Every structure is written in C-alpha cells, then in structure tokens.
Amino acid sequence: MSGPERPWANPEELSLKRAGRLYGRGITLRCPHCGKARLLKSWFKLKHKCPECGLRSDRGEEDFFLGGILFNYVFCGLVFLVAVVLIVAFTWPAVPWDFLQWGGIAFIAILPFLFYPFSLTTWLASDILIKPVTDEEMEWHRASREGEFRRQRVR
Numbered sequence: 001m002s003g004p005e006r007p008w009a010n011p012e013e014l015s016l017k018r019a020g021r022l023y024g025r026g027i028t029l030r031c032p033h034c035g036k037a038r039l040l041k042s043w044f045k046l047k048h049k050c051p052e053c054g055l056r057s058d059r060g061e062e063d064f065f066l067g068g069i070l071f072n073y074v075f076c077g078l079v080f081l082v083a084v085v086l087i088v089a090f091t092w093p094a095v096p097w098d099f100l101q102w103g104g105i106a107f108i109a110i111l112p113f114l115f116y117p118f119s120l121t122t123w124l125a126s127d128i129l130i131k132p133v134t135d136e137e138m139e140w141h142r143a144s145r146e147g148e149f150r151r152q153r154v155r
C-alpha cells in the first residue's frame, strides 16, 4: 500500500516563526504538528500516533527515524566538541588531560541516551517543516495501522 504524496513546503511555510514553533514543540517532546500531546511512550520509544491529532510519529515511513539517529549523532558530537573546547580554554595551560580522556569517554557514552528522545521529536519537527502535513496525509495517518507503511522498504 502506498499513502499520499508529501509535497515540499512553499517558501512562505519556511518562516522562522513556524520553524520556532515546530522545534519548540519537538524540544519539549510534544507532537510538532498539534503541540497538544506528549509523544513519549518511554524514554526510548515514541507513541505510534499522537493521542490528540493522530499524526503517526514515523509519518508512515519504515525508516523514518534514521534521520533521528543522525540528529542524535550530530547533537552529541557538537556538545562534546563545545565541552572539550571550553574545558581546554578555561583551564589552559594546566589542562586536565586525564580527566578529558576518561571523562570524555564517559560523557560521550552517556550523551546519546540523554538526547535520544529529543533527537526523534526534533527530527519529526524538521520533517514537518520541510514537508508540511496535509489533510490527505492526516486522513491516512488516522486510518493506518501500526506496522503499515506508506512506502515499504525494498527487500
């Protein structure tokens, strides 16, 4: 089964105001589309559909959250880089290299777990920003079942 097409955003839909609203909802783990409901089922899993508007958290794509994993990787890398630069800058020339080495390993091992749900919801916000949800798509989301995707992966 294939679902409705998802058109790209019009230029006026790419406003900072709209982006701020979508990302604000994503960062607070709410549905970026309606902003009314929390999307977390558990720390490592989103609800299948938004309980308020019915938007599927995967937008009906089997591999949707690969982008969320990419976001997680980028967030962790940036935060780690900024932390290392700040520690080196503020402690120079007596940089605690041993602390950076072992603390850095612990820090980079923990960060992806902390950022994981935020990565998924901000990825969903990004996707909605560049491909706004249409009425036709929402009808499909509300009618679709879990495990049913708009596009099936080629096996």
Ligand SMILES: [Zn+2]
Binding pocket: 031, 032, 033, 034, 035, 036, 037, 050, 051, 052, 053, 054, 055
């Ligand atoms: Zn919603």
